[in-house]
Amino acid sequence: MNQLSILIRREFWENRNTFVLLPAITTGFLLLMMLLTLLVSATSSVDLNVEIQSSQNMEFLNDSMQADNIYAFALYQLEGRSTEERAQYINTGLQTLGGPLMGILWFVMVFYLLDSLYSDRRDRSIFFWKSMPVSDAMTVISKLVTGLWLVPLVYLLGVALLQLAAMVMLSIATLGTEISMVETVWGPASLLSNWIQYLGALLFYSLWALPFFGWLIAVSAYAKSVPLVWVVGVPLAMTVVERVVVDQPLFASWMWDHMIPISFLNMEQSVAGNIVNLLLSLQMLSAVVVGGVLIAIAIWLRGKADEI
Amino acid sequence: MSEIVEVRNVSKHFGDFAALDDVSFNISPGSIVGLIGPNGAGKTTTLKSILGLTSFDGEMSVLGEDPRSGRHKIMERVCFIADVGVLPRWLRVTDALDYIQGVHPRFNRVRAEVMLAETKISKRSKVKELSKGMVTQLHLALVMAIEVDLLVLDEPTLGLDILFRKAFYERLLNDYFDNETSIIISTHQVEEIESLLTHLLFINGGRIVLDCPMDEIDEIYSEVLVPPNKLQQANALSPIHSRDILGQKAMIFENVPREELTNLGELHAPSVADLFVAKMHR
Numbered sequence: 001m002n003q004l005s006i007l008i009r010r011e012f013w014e015n016r017n018t019f020v021l022l023p024a025i026t027t028g029f030l031l032l033m034m035l036l037t038l039l040v041s042a043t044s045s046v047d048l049n050v051e052i053q054s055s056q057n058m059e060f061l062n063d064s065m066q067a068d069n070i071y072a073f074a075l076y077q078l079e080g081r082s083t084e085e086r087a088q089y090i091n092t093g094l095q096t097l098g099g100p101l102m103g104i105l106w107f108v109m110v111f112y113l114l115d116s117l118y119s120d121r122r123d124r125s126i127f128f129w130k131s132m133p134v135s136d137a138m139t140v141i142s143k144l145v146t147g148l149w150l151v152p153l154v155y156l157l158g159v160a161l162l163q164l165a166a167m168v169m170l171s172i173a174t175l176g177t178e179i180s181m182v183e184t185v186w187g188p189a190s191l192l193s194n195w196i197q198y199l200g201a202l203l204f205y206s207l208w209a210l211p212f213f214g215w216l217i218a219v220s221a222y223a224k225s226v227p228l229v230w231v232v233g234v235p236l237a238m239t240v241v242e243r244v245v246v247d248q249p250l251f252a253s254w255m256w257d258h259m260i261p262i263s264f265l266n267m268e269q270s271v272a273g274n275i276v277n278l279l280l281s282l283q284m285l286s287a288v289v290v291g292g293v294l295i296a297i298a299i300w301l302r303g304k305a306d307e308i
Numbered sequence: 309m310s311e312i313v314e315v316r317n318v319s320k321h322f323g324d325f326a327a328l329d330d331v332s333f334n335i336s337p338g339s340i341v342g343l344i345g346p347n348g349a350g351k352t353t354t355l356k357s358i359l360g361l362t363s364f365d366g367e368m369s370v371l372g373e374d375p376r377s378g379r380h381k382i383m384e385r386v387c388f389i390a391d392v393g394v395l396p397r398w399l400r401v402t403d404a405l406d407y408i409q410g411v412h413p414r415f416n417r418v419r420a421e422v423m424l425a426e427t428k429i430s431k432r433s434k435v436k437e438l439s440k441g442m443v444t445q446l447h448l449a450l451v452m453a454i455e456v457d458l459l460v461l462d463e464p465t466l467g468l469d470i471l472f473r474k475a476f477y478e479r480l481l482n483d484y485f486d487n488e489t490s491i492i493i494s495t496h497q498v499e500e501i502e503s504l505l506t507h508l509l510f511i512n513g514g515r516i517v518l519d520c521p522m523d524e525i526d527e528i529y530s531e532v533l534v535p536p537n538k539l540q541q542a543n544a545l546s547p548i549h550s551r552d553i554l555g556q557k558a559m560i561f562e563n564v565p566r567e568e569l570t571n572l573g574e575l576h577a578p579s580v581a582d583l584f585v586a587k588m589h590r
Contacts, residue, residue, distance in 0.1 A: 006410025013403050014396070125396035130361055132411050133383040303379070306362050 003134060007142035008150060011116075018108045019151050026101055027158035031165055038071055038169050071173035078184050087188035094194060097166055098159035105155040106261055109147050113213055114231060116143040117221040117298065121308045136302040140217065140295065148206040148213060156198050163191060205261060208284060210291025212259040218294045221301035224308045258287050311369075312337055312458050312490045313358055318366035319514075320353055327353040328364065329514040335458070335490050340504050343494040344584055345511035351494035354511065355462045358492075359388055371457060384413060386458045387451040393443040397436035401429060401446065408450055420453035423483075441472050448476065452483060461493045465500070473500060480504075502580045510587050517587050526577035530561050533574040542572050549586030560586045 012019055074093075078086050117140070120126040129139070167189060174181045206213070219230045239252040313335035320328040328350050335341055345351050356362040358370055360379030368375055373382050395404070401424070408415045424431065427445050435443060444464065451459070461480075465473040481504055485491065493501055508525065510518035520528065534542045534550075534557045545568060547559035560578050561569060569575050578586070 003411050006407055009410075010403075010407055013400070014398055120396065123396065124390075124394050127361060127388070127390050127394040128396065130379065131359065131383055131386075131388040131394075132408065133380050133413070134411050135380040138380075304363055306356075 003138060004142055004145070007134065007138065008146050011143060011146040012150075015112060018112065019154060022104065022108065023101060023155045023158045026104060027161055030097075030100065030162055034162075034165060034169060038172065071170055075170065075173055075177070075179050075184060078188075079179050083188065086184070087190070090185070090189045091194060094163045094166065094189065094191070097162050098156075098198070101155050101158050101162070102261075105152055108155075109151060109213075110216060112151065113143065113147045113216040114220050114227050116147070117217060117302055117305070118223060118227050121305055124307045126305060126307060137299045140221075140299045140302055143217065144213065144295065149202070152202045152206075156195070156202065159198065160191075160195055163194065167191065207291075208287055209258050209261070210287050211255070211294060212291075214291040214294025214298070218298040218301065221298045221305060254286075257283070311335060312371060313492075314367075314369045315354075315358070316367040318354075318357060318364050318368055320357065320362070320364040326514045328357070331366075331511075331514070331516055333509055333516055333519050335492060336507075337457070337490055338488060339490050339506045340485065341490070341492040341507040341509055342498070342501055342505040342580075343492055343509045343511060344496065344498055344580075345494075346496055346588060349511045350514040351496075351511060352462055353514075355388075355460050355492070355494055359383075359386065359460060385456050386460060387454050387456045388460045388462070389444075389447050389451055389464045390462045393435070393440065393447070395435045395443055395447055397434065399435050401431045401433055401435075404435075404446070404450060405431075408454070412454060414455045416453045416455065420449050423449035423452060441468050444468060444472075444476070448479070452479075457489060459489060459491045461491065463495055464493070465495075465497075477501060477504060498581045498584050499579075505580075508580065510584060512588055518583075525580075525583070528563055529578050529583055530564065530566060530569055531576055531578035531582065532559050532561065532569050532572050533557075534559050534572050538572050545569070549582075549589060551585075558582070 078089060081089065120129060167185060170185045171181045174185065215235075216231060219227050219234075223230050235255055239249070239255075242249065242251050311334045313333075315334070316332050318328055318331045319326060331350070331354065343351050343354060353362065353364075357364045357368065358375060360370075360375030360382055363376060370378075370382050371385050375382055399407075405417055405420060408420075409417050424446070427442065427449070429438060429442050429446055429449075435446070438446065448464075465476050468476070477500065480491070493504075495501055505522050507521050508518060509516060532542065533553065536555065536557075539557060542557070542559055545561060545564050548562050550557045550559040552558075556573070560582065566575065
């Protein structure tokens with residue numbers, strides 16, 4: 001356990017830019033933008049509630065042209081709603097706020113895992129790491145724990161900060177108006193359950209997409225050059241072969257399902273109440289088994305790894 | 309325990325090329341072994357096999373473990389410095405200390421810090437900011453703070469200047485070696501380490517061509533300065549090597565009794581470098 005914690009710290013030292021600086025700068029930038037829209041009375045800005053509402057309802061868009069402050073505008077729109085609608089709007093708005101960070105996170109996770117057992121073979125530092133009494137299994141596990149759980153936590157912290165900031169700014173906007181801060185803003189928003197949902201989704205996705213992540217780390221341990229070509233090439237070839245031989249995208253669609261976070265999120269939404277069933281489903285089982293096998297292969301390959 | 313390392317009939321092939329060809333030798337506790345051979349002789353492959361850093365055919369036991377399966381256990385008691393800096397460029401000196409302290413049960417951090425304090429290396433520096441010599445100093449300081457049974461050095465001073473090389477070996481002998489630790493050093497610069505060694509291993513073309521304790525070298529090998537008039541007589545004793553020195557021939561003999569050699573000319577023990585040349589030419 002002790003060893004694992006220092007191995008994880010090692011990963012953060014090496015990848016400080018993408019693990020810490022990138023989310024910090026992105027969060028900071030978005031915070032700044034939010035603050036600017038609050039200070040400068042902008043009417044045509046992009047931000048939380050306007051976007052969602054406007055796509056659903058044209059009249060808001062017209063109204064927004066007349067409003068002189070995006071926050072005030074959002075507040076007036078919210079106040080006119082029923083309690084359920086209010087909650088739905090504000091929570092969807094909060095989730096949209098996390099979009100950019102979540103998008104970046106996905107790419108960071110993918111490229112981190114793909115590089116994790118590859119770059120040290122290129123620069124020969126594998127000989128230093130392997131001269132330490134750390135087993136190959138421990139090395140691979142430390143990279144998975146870091147990439148699948150800890151890095152997402154950092155990004156989620158950014159999301160939480162943004163959401164909190166949005167709430168505070170909306171509250172500030174209520175000052176001096178008749179709108180009630182508690183009833184319109186804090187009441188309908190469910191920040192905490194939002195965050196818990198994110199954590200659940202994170203854990204769920206890490207298992208659901210284990211074949212994808214296992215594949216990434218196995219290729220990282222195997223490839224002698226350009227791992228990205230392997231990562232994309234092999235599944236692509238298998239898809240083509242399947243199409244020619246069986247003419248049914250069974251494997252291809254399974255693969256796609258277990259890779260793209262969007263497909264998982266859609267599914268999760270449709271069966272939100274049924275997360276336990278989903279956890280025990282055949283789909284999930286197949287994902288964990290295939291992912292586990294790929295991770296075992298990665299550990300075995302790491303044991304035989306030499307410089308490249 | 310008897311031997312630290314036992315190597316039995318180990319081979320390694322890259323396609324048709326035999327990097328190691330049926331290699332066998334032992335390393336005893338408390339010995340300083342020089343693994344000496346020309347470039348491409350198989351020195352690095354031998355050492356990497358011992359460390360479990362590459363695959364091979366044959367049998368090997370390092371501190372009772374097979375390196376192919378027990379690398380991480382072996383590494384608790386074996387340290388390794390490679391020919392070129394293998395410390396990752398992004399690593400900070402303090403982080404390196406933290407890391408080894410975290411993963412290595414036999415690391416003495418205070419000792420490493422004392423040694424680092426004697427150098428110009430700043431603890432806040434990253435490896436990429438250090439000169440080549442400093443990186444070696446850093447690696448040596450880290451490794452010498454680990455109490456191990458076997459230290460493996462693969463051309464540790466390659467590319468460093470003579471002052472640094474001298475200091476390196478001095479430090480190694482004075483601060484590190486304590487008769488319980490074994491060291492195996494590979495190099496192709498024989499002269500520099502000759503005085504340290506207790507055992508010689510010559511390797512050429514993937515084969516061990518000499519495996520001999522230092523103190524037996526002068527019993528087995530003799531060098532004679534033979535004047536021209538005794539050449540025929542000397543050649544009859546089949547020298548393993550001969551070269552011209554100021555009109556005379558310096559001949560090296562293997563397992564020829566001294567009595568037979570004394571009347572040929574001036575007799576002495578060959579230097580390791582001359583012996584090396586003789587062995588490599590055969």
